[in-house]
Amino acid sequence: MKPKSVIATDLQLQKQSPGSDPVDMAVANAPGLFVRVTRKQKTFRWDRGRGYKPRIITYGAFPQLSIREARARHAEAQARHKEGMDPRAAGGVNETVAELAEHFYASRIKGHRKRPEDVRRTLDTDIIPKLGRRRLSAVSTPEISEMVRSVVQRGAPVHAGKVLAHTKQMFRFACSEGLIPTSPADPLDPDNLGIEINKRDRILTGDEIGQLYKALDRAPKMSLQVKTAIRLLLLTGLRSGELRQATWSAFDPDNAVLTIPVSNQKLSRKQERQAQPFACPLPRQAVDLMRGLRGLDETWVIPGRSDGAGPVTDHVFGRAVRRLLGLKDEEGERVLPIPSFSPHDLRRTCRSGLSALGVPPHIAERCLNHSLGRIADIYDRHDYLEDRREALQRWADQVDEYVGRHMPATNVHSLESAL
Known part of the structure; x- marks a missing residue:
């Protein structure tokens, strides 16, 4: 990224407004020193170029660090660099937690994690402030404990677990870089801080599934594609992200298969290297549902309804379920009077339903594209496609039975056309 202008004073930098994209601005009288201006902050940096590790050296953020102080740190870092020493080891580089956070994110998170924005959000929202x-x-250690407890006290005990995990990882990184001898976060135990593990066990009963289908037909403001997506999540066991990003080019109606590319699967960077596209066999009910969406968009199976330029966003399904749970009829009664659930609970319901039908565990796990363990992943490369097809069809037929108890007989076999 080329610098667009030169900054000489703190006042100039203070008046600089962030744009939609990050901008690098050269600092006057300090060759190699830039300030990156983003919506979040203004950070002094030195891009040493390719061949150096780390390539980016960060000095701190404005206004905590003035231009004069940034020049001084940059000059000392360059001097150490010329002497063949690590420019981060002295001169104030990475002296503060904010500076460490930037170095940690650039060197250890960005480019290594599939979704680095999760860590970025935690750093900007909870750790750096x-x-x-x-x-x-x-x-x-007490300071870090107090930080994590404050997240718990604001009503986010599950998110507090992420804050602690990212903090521990960041300080261990600092240890590995020689910036500190020991990590002050390591002694902290999640159980002692009030952290809760987000381990959900909600599954919908057969009666609740029937009520869900009935409620979907009574939600006039919910779009066709979202109603259909909720049903597809239950019938196929797909992750919401896998379905949300599905394209028509991946749908084979003749063979009743939806292929999930590696890029859309929930995998680590290491797992991606050996992963294969996942062929999800579709029961006939799911094929009919998808055919009902065919005319909405040329590219996306579940298109967004605002500009038509992409799929629905990652918050749509959860928001739709919450609104459905809160929907009331003309008499003030809830349209869907069941306990709260999330879109991911539909996936868990599918998996539990397969077990209830007597589907062998390894087939049920493969239906959800779960790993069967390291040894099985290495030696058992069979995809069990036909076994999975039979299992999911049995599950879809079972769902039809649940729905039939709550829908008029004339509607049970015409749900797809009614959508």
């Missing part, structure tokens, strides 16, 4: 100005050598 609380500890950003603290020097690394002065950060104590």
Whole structure:
């Protein structure tokens, strides 16, 4: 990214407004020193170019760090660099938690994680505001404990677990870089901080499935594609992201298969290297549902309804379920009077339903594209496509039975056309 202008004073930098994209601005009288201006912050950096590790050296964020201080740190770092030493080891580089956070994100997270924005959000929202100005050598275990407890106290005990995990990873990274001798976060135990593990066990009963289908038909403001997607999640056991990003080119109606590319699967970077596209066999009910969407968009199976330029966003299904649970009829009664559930609970319901039907565990797990364990992944390369097809068809037929108890007989076999 080429610099667009030169910054000489703190006042100039203070007045610089962020645009939609990050901008690098050269700092006057400091060759190699830039300030990256984003919506989040303004960070002093040195891009050493290819061949150096790390390539990016960060000095700190404005206004905590002035241009004068950034020049001084940059000059000392360059001097150490010329002497063949690590430019981060002295001169204030990565002295504060905010500076460490930037170095950690650039070197260890970005480019290594499939969804680095999750860590970025935690750093910007929870860690840097609380500890950003603290020097690394002065950060104590009680301070980190207080930071995590504050997240718990604001009503986010599950998210607090992420905050602690990312904090531990960041300080261990600092140890590996030689910036601190030991991590002040390592002694902390999640159980002692009030952290809750987001381990859900909600599954819908047969009666609740019938009520769900009935409620979907009574939700006039819910779009056709979202109603259909909720049913498809239950019938196929797909992850919401896998279905949300599905394209018509991946749909084979003749063979009743929807192929999920590796890029859309929930995999780590390491798993992606050996992963294969996942062929999800579709029961006839699912094929009929998808055919009902064919005319909505040329590319996306579940298109967004705002501009037609892409699929629905990743929050649509969850928001739709919450609205459905809160929907009331003319008499003020809930249209769907069942306990709360999430779109992912439909996937769990499918898996539990397969077990209830006597489907062997390894087939049921493969229906959901779950790993069968390291040894099985290495030696058992069979995809069990036909076994999975039979299992999911049995499950879809069972869902039809649940729905039939709550729908008029004339509607049970015409759900797809009614959509």
